[in-house]
Amino acid sequence: MLSITGVSRSFGEVRALDDVSLEIASGEFFALLGPSGCGKTTLLRIIAGFEAPDSGTVTLDGSDLLGVPPNKRPINLMFQSYALFPHLSVEKNIGYGLAREGLPKAEIRRRVSEVLDTVGLGAVANRRPHQLSGGQRQRVALARAIVKRPRLLLLDEPLSALDRQVRAEMQIELKRLQHEVGITFVVVTHDQEEAMSLADRIAVLEAGTVRQVAPPVELYARPADRFVAGFVGSNNILPAETAVRLGLVPAGTTSLLTVRPENVRVGDGAGTLTGTVLDTVFHGGSSRIAVGVDGLAEPILATRPGAPTVSVGDEVRVSWAPEDAVLVPA
Known part of the structure; x- marks a missing residue:
């Protein structure tokens, strides 16, 4: 029209x-x-x-x-x-x-x-x-x-x-x-x-x-x-070298890796990256957890239902399913 x-x-x-x-x-x-x-x-x-x-x-x-x-x-x-x-x-x-x-x-x-x-x-x-x-x-x-x-x-x-x-x-x-x-x-x-x-x-x-x-x-x-x-919603935007190191993209790729916080898993089991919990915020129905990872300028953000199950200072692993990671041009 x-x-x-x-x-x-x-x-x-x-x-x-x-x-x-x-x-x-x-x-x-x-x-x-x-x-x-x-x-x-x-x-x-x-x-x-x-x-x-x-x-x-x-x-x-x-x-x-x-x-x-x-x-x-x-x-x-x-x-x-x-x-x-x-x-x-x-x-x-x-x-x-x-x-x-x-x-x-x-x-x-x-x-x-x-x-x-x-x-x-x-x-x-x-x-x-x-x-x-x-x-x-x-x-x-x-x-x-x-x-x-x-x-x-x-x-x-x-x-x-x-x-x-x-x-x-x-x-x-x-x-x-x-x-x-x-x-x-x-x-x-x-x-x-x-x-x-x-x-x-x-x-x-x-x-x-x-x-x-x-x-x-x-x-x-x-x-x-x-x-x-x-701009649209919260997102974890990881540099190309991190995506290459994790084996998610071939060497030489310049695309950025993006993962929404609700798709990030936090725990002490097997994970993609190891980091330290920097902050936890309880919103009532859900929690936001920030995990600092060596080599990354920004913390990894994760959202989970209910109250936080980790504390500031804990060493944790963060991971996500490969299909939840989206590549975008740098």
């Missing part, structure tokens, strides 16, 4: 986007994931029409978007700050865009009522934003965005203002809402957990370039390069 081809954008000496190409399908929940300054918000603003690329094309259903002003695009952008009108009720905030379009009052009331039911805000329709919780304000902003029935909804860090528990609830709510209304969602986030829990596919950006586009499970299990391996 949305095709981005060869898009580049520079701000002075800074190249925010460098030849970015993406295809986003109709009805898809798509995430742009990356660290601050990677270009994801610039790309979102280009899609919305608030920024023009230096080169490249953006089409929606085959039609050129770049020549269309923001208010004429079948696209809505939900801002990180929500940008609600403090003097208007929930109902009037949601219906504001429809009123500006000059729709009949009866049509506005019907559509606003439908959306209030969808987001579960019927009981607070007459309240002002300051009388709502953070999660409720987020729902109002969402309702205002979807009531206009855009082909595409852009969300810029939509959950960053919420506390951890409300954010987890809203992740479920966002996914449900997207399926229910059938609108294509594109979300910008630096939060890997948020992207992994929400998106059908994720594009990982770094320094203005797309490093990998894949569904969450593939992105986690088969990172395309060192950046993705280190």
Whole structure:
């Protein structure tokens, strides 16, 4: 549905986007994931029409978007700050865009009522934003965005203002809402957990370039390069010489060896590497163990269910199944 081809954008000496190409399908929940300054918000603003690329094309259903002003695009952008009108009720905030379009009052009331039911805000329709919780304000902003029935909804860090528990609830709510209304969602986030829990596919950006586009499970299990391996979730990234020494790759290989912490076994039996426990952290349902190994700059991290069974200072062996090790280009 949305095709981005060869898009580049520079701000002075800074190249925010460098030849970015993406295809986003109709009805898809798509995430742009990356660290601050990677270009994801610039790309979102280009899609919305608030920024023009230096080169490249953006089409929606085959039609050129770049020549269309923001208010004429079948696209809505939900801002990180929500940008609600403090003097208007929930109902009037949601219906504001429809009123500006000059729709009949009866049509506005019907559509606003439908959306209030969808987001579960019927009981607070007459309240002002300051009388709502953070999660409720987020729902109002969402309702205002979807009531206009855009082909595409852009969300810029939509959950960053919420506390951890409300954010987890809203992740479920966002996914449900997207399926229910059938609108294509594109979300910008630096939060890997948020992207992994929400998106059908994720594009990982770094320094203005797309490093990998894949569904969450593939992105986690088969990172395309060192950046993705280190950015998406925790990972142990071992140098090529260690992989060669362990007999996992032939001599001369320059690829890095990556192993997820949950796939690392720690014990005093036979193991791949010998090291000393540097730290243990109990998270409630699981424990994180850091093991220092001579010759490695970073400790090996292991995650196991339950409380730690080793102590700081213990000499242990760490190992993993060969099929759990993934090679990535150095």
